[in-house]
Amino acid sequence: YFYLNGEPKGPFVPTKDDYQKVYDEVARLLADETDYDDGSYGPVSVQFHQKPMRKEFTDADSSQHQVLVRLAWHASGTYDKETGTGGSNGATMRFAPESDHGANAGLKIARDFLEPVKAKFPWITHSDLWTLAGACAIQELGGPQIPWRPGREDKDVAACTPDGRLPDATQGHRHIRDVFYRMGFDDRESVALIGAHALGRAHTDRSGFEGPWDFSPTVFSNEFFRLLVEEKWNQRKWNGPAQFTDKSTSTLMMMPTDLALVKDKAFKTHVDRYAKDSDAFFKEFSESFVKLLELGVPFQSKPEDRYVFKASE
Ligand code: ZEM
Numbered sequence: 001y002f003y004l005n006g007e008p009k010g011p012f013v014p015t016k017d018d019y020q021k022v023y024d025e026v027a028r029l030l031a032d033e034t035d036y037d038d039g040s041y042g043p044v045s046v047q048f049h050q051k052p053m054r055k056e057f058t059d060a061d062s063s064q065h066q067v068l069v070r071l072a073w074h075a076s077g078t079y080d081k082e083t084g085t086g087g088s089n090g091a092t093m094r095f096a097p098e099s100d101h102g103a104n105a106g107l108k109i110a111r112d113f114l115e116p117v118k119a120k121f122p123w124i125t126h127s128d129l130w131t132l133a134g135a136c137a138i139q140e141l142g143g144p145q146i147p148w149r150p151g152r153e154d155k156d157v158a159a160c161t162p163d164g165r166l167p168d169a170t171q172g173h174r175h176i177r178d179v180f181y182r183m184g185f186d187d188r189e190s191v192a193l194i195g196a197h198a199l200g201r202a203h204t205d206r207s208g209f210e211g212p213w214d215f216s217p218t219v220f221s222n223e224f225f226r227l228l229v230e231e232k233w234n235q236r237k238w239n240g241p242a243q244f245t246d247k248s249t250s251t252l253m254m255m256p257t258d259l260a261l262v263k264d265k266a267f268k269t270h271v272d273r274y275a276k277d278s279d280a281f282f283k284e285f286s287e288s289f290v291k292l293l294e295l296g297v298p299f300q301s302k303p304e305d306r307y308v309f310k311a312s313e
Contacts, residue, residue: 012123016307019132019150022121023309026068026136029117031312033064063218064113065137066200071110072134072293073196074103075127078161079295081184086165087296090155091126103166106206127152131293139311141199143220144286147306151299169209169255170241173264176257183295189288191261191270195281196289198224202253208241211253222282225275227252228262 075093078086092098093107114133118126128150135146167179180190198221202209214223233244233254244254261267274281290306 014123014150018121018123019148019307020309022117022124022129022132023136024312025117025120026114026133027140027312029113030063030065030068030137030140033113064110065141065218067106067110068113068133068137069196069199071107071114072131072137073193074107074166075130076292076295077167077179077183078165079183080161080165081182081295084296085159086161088127088131088293089152089297090159091130091152092155092157092160094126094154095157095160097163098160101163101166103163103168106203124150125152125154127154134293135289136309138220138289139309141218141220144282145308146286146289146293147308148290148293149299149301149303149306151301152297167257169207169257171257171260173260173267176260176267183292185288185291187266188270188284189291191267192274192281192284192288193292194258194261195222195224195274195285197258198222202243202255204240209243209253209255210240211243211245211251213252213254213258215252220282222274222278224258225271225281228254228258228271229275233259 071093072088075091076088078098080086093104094111098104099108110133111130114126114129117133118124118129121129124132131152132148132150135148138144138146165179165182167176176190176194177187180193185193197213198217198219200217201212204210214221214227216223227246231252232247234247236243236245236253242256244256244259246252261271274284
């Protein structure tokens with residue numbers, strides 16, 4: 001209930017402006033947090049195609065934006081179109097066992113980051129907040145607009161999804177199709193979505209993999225696809241899981257599922273197209289990401305009622 005002068009005034013019905021305030025708060029916290037970075041991978045300081053000095057990657061290299069994108073993705077990517085279970089509606093990753101699923105390692109950081117926002121705007125559900133924050137992070141990192149609408153409800157622990165619904169990076173093209181088709185995506189949408197790997201990096205203490213996919217991991221771009229096509233990728237010699245490194249600088253990485261996108265002919269058609277056409281990637285990523293965040297959500301509103309949030313300056 002919404003209280004005015006201590007009197008309950010009936011259910012509070014938030015408007016677009018109220019959700020924009022949530023967006024602004026997430027963006028503000030992200031900007032504050034980014035100031036603590038060493039800045040070496042900040043959006044301003046790194047130019048595309050610039051080859052940085054070889055360096056070790058530390059936590060200071062990644063801001064919270066990328067992990068918020070990963071949270072929105074893992075909250076949504078459990079969807080199973082046959083049973084209608086999983087998906088962003090429910091925010092069941094708040095609970096064990098789902099919070100402890102191997103694929104979700106490191107996402108507590110993202111969930112905790114958003115708790116002060118939830119405290120400030122208690123009327124928003126966790127499931128709406130997590131998806132809105134993902135849309136916010138994409139836009140704030142220079143990505144396409146992500147039209148978003150509310151309507152998700154939090155569910156309890158009984159709605160947790162079984163382990164194994166999210167993709168496993170050690171696998172190949174067949175596994176990618178199994179997982180993304182189960183959600184209801186086709187090849188084109190699957191490839192577009194995985195292009196989010198332009199952002200952020202892998203952490204040895206989360207997934208076991210290590211490093212960023214491109215030279216500007218805090219800028220949304222089609223660099224992931226360009227590098228997949230233009231670089232030569234060699235297996236990295238190390239004790240960690242099988243991953244690949246770029247021949248030119250040995251500073252970047254690709255996981256087996258990433259390279260599956262150029263080994264598989266049908267996937268590669270889209271990789272080639274996105275590598276050449278950034279506008280097509282931005283447009284198709286946005287459409288696919290909007291669809292991802294809405295899988296299995298019983299909206300009262302119509303697609304044309306989605307909000308387009310104003311990005312911060
Ligand atoms: Zn990811 N992803 N992902 N992904 N992902 C990681 C990191 C990030 C896969 C995967 O196993 C991994 C999509 C698809 C797939 C992001 C977004 C999206 C990491 C590293 C792994 C292992 C985690 C770590 O160590 O911190 C696989 C197998 C995928 C499909 C085949 C889709 C789709 C995404 C969004 C639309 C993002 C933003 C990151 C970087 C996170 C960070 O903290 O920097």
